[in-house]
Amino acid sequence: MLDTAQSLIRRAGRQLNLSDEDIEQILKINAEHIFEIKLSSGKSLQAYRVQHNNKLGPYKGGIRFHPHVDLDEVRALATLMSMKTAAVGLPLGGGKGGVAVDPRSLSQQELEELSRKYVQYLYPHIGPDKDVPAPDVNTNATIIDWMVDEYTKVSGDTTKASFTGKSVKNGGSLGRDAATGRGGVIALSELLKAKGLVNKGLTYAILGFGNVGSFFATVAANNYPQWRLIAAGDSTASLLDNAGLDAMQLSKLKSAGGHFLGSKQAKQITNDELIGLSVDVLVLAALENAITKDNMAKVKAKIIVEMANGPIDETAHDFLSSKGVIILPDIIANSGGVIVSYLEWVQNRRGENWDEKKVNLKLKRYLTQAVLGVLSVSKELQVDLTEAAFIQAIRRLNS
Numbered sequence: 591m592l593d594t595a596q597s598l599i600r601r602a603g604r605q606l607n608l609s610d611e612d613i614e615q616i617l618k619i620n621a622e623h624i625f626e627i628k629l630s631s632g633k634s635l636q637a638y639r640v641q642h643n644n645k646l647g648p649y650k651g652g653i654r655f656h657p658h659v660d661l662d663e664v665r666a667l668a669t670l671m672s673m674k675t676a677a678v679g680l681p682l683g684g685g686k687g688g689v690a691v692d693p694r695s696l697s698q699q700e701l702e703e704l705s706r707k708y709v710q711y712l713y714p715h716i717g718p719d720k721d722v723p724a725p726d727v728n729t730n731a732t733i734i735d736w737m738v739d740e741y742t743k744v745s746g747d748t749t750k751a752s753f754t755g756k757s758v759k760n761g762g763s764l765g766r767d768a769a770t771g772r773g774g775v776i777a778l779s780e781l782l783k784a785k786g787l788v789n790k791g792l793t794y795a796i797l798g799f800g801n802v803g804s805f806f807a808t809v810a811a812n813n814y815p816q817w818r819l820i821a822a823g824d825s826t827a828s829l830l831d832n833a834g835l836d837a838m839q840l841s842k843l844k845s846a847g848g849h850f851l852g853s854k855q856a857k858q859i860t861n862d863e864l865i866g867l868s869v870d871v872l873v874l875a876a877l878e879n880a881i882t883k884d885n886m887a888k889v890k891a892k893i894i895v896e897m898a899n900g901p902i903d904e905t906a907h908d909f910l911s912s913k914g915v916i917i918l919p920d921i922i923a924n925s926g927g928v929i930v931s932y933l934e935w936v937q938n939r940r941g942e943n944w945d946e947k948k949v950n951l952k953l954k955r956y957l958t959q960a961v962l963g964v965l966s967v968s969k970e971l972q973v974d975l976t977e978a979a980f981i982q983a984i985r986r987l988n989s
């Protein structure tokens with residue numbers, strides 16, 4: 591993953607005729623905090639915070655709790671965060687944190703102790719003007735609320751602008767839950783507008799019907815009823831209905847803890863079959879590396895929206911691009927989350943609470959500008975949208 595992120599940066603840097611020295615400067619990671627957290631139960635956990643680049647503003651990026659977390663993964667995700675915040679024009683840098691742990695193996699008390707100890711170790715290096723973490727895989731508003739509380743205790747800062755993704759009652763922003771999915775819909779609609787396709791009755795499928803995928807589907811159903819969701823998959827199975835699935839019903843099934851495997855709502859297919867469907871748009875909202883050399887030849891979609899981070903590996907990306915598939919890259923398509931995180935940080939700093947309409951309007955403005963910018967770079971330099979997004983980011987970082 592780190593190799594792919596760095597290779598995308600090198601490619602974009604060469605397009606811009608940057609010197610090797612300048613490219614290395616962009617790749618350089620500013621700081622790495624690697625530490626062990628000892629819980630009172632005796633468990634010892636490896637923890638990280640990587641601060642990649644803060645040229646445009648404080649480091650920004652989530653903290654994930656996952657058994658696969660390691661230094662290379664956190665480095666890659668921190669690097670991609672710098673590219674994402676720059677590509678969408680936020681005054682923020684890029685960072686990422688993680689703890690190598692399966693949170694399901696921890697009791698609620700251990701989870702709280704872990705969250706608080708993470709902050710006790712890191713607090714001199716983070717804060718509203720230094721580094722503003724957020725939730726990521728397996729972390730949520732409850733965990734962030736504990737972290738903010740701990741940060742307030744140890745630092746005396748009461749703005750709550752030290753973290754984003756807080757619960758709304760604790761200074762979180764309205765609209766944050768849906769922001770990533772909503773942002774994906776905005777990004778896709780801007781791409782389709784540019785191609786004169788937004789009002790056409792297109793079909794689409796979503797792989798990964800979790801937070802991001804389900805909000806993508808429900809926001810799309812409300813705003814673009816002419817788009818037909820014909821398939822959706824979770825980690826257990828996919829559902830197919832050529833007449834159109836009901837996004838709201840699927841979303842209710844998932845929020846009630848249900849799975850697609852065994853669901854009677856539609857015909858069941860495998861996730862690989864979903865990837866190979868003849869749809870206009872394929873939305874990848876599960877995990878990284880969903881499309882690799884093993885299944886890239888199956889793809890028949892004309893447009894792919896990367897809602898997960900790195901869902902198409904480099905080989906598959908180059909193969910699909912050469913076939914004319916348009917890939918809306920992750921650093922733009924899934925940036926709605928960090929955009930609303932930024933809006934939360936601004937509200938906390940100003941002591942304001944905006945209504946959801948205002949948050950959504952600002953989200954739309956940032957994303958529309960970002961997509962139009964990427965389309966223009968792509969046309970100007972005759973490069974695909976992924977390369978254009980990295981070029982847009984690097985131009986800002988290098989200005």
Ligand code: NAD
Pocket residue numbers: 727770797798799800801802803823824825826861875876877878897898899924925927928
């Ligand atoms: P989530 O855990 O809520 O949802 C993930 C979904 O993917 C679940 O429905 C799960 O069943 C499904 N899934 C897991 N493995 C799968 C597989 N092998 N095949 C098919 N489906 C599978 O997570 P989320 O918050 O929706 O995040 C999804 C992706 O978007 C992640 O890659 C995350 O890093 C990225 N992302 C999330 C946000 C955010 O704000 N939540 C922001 C930016 C990027």
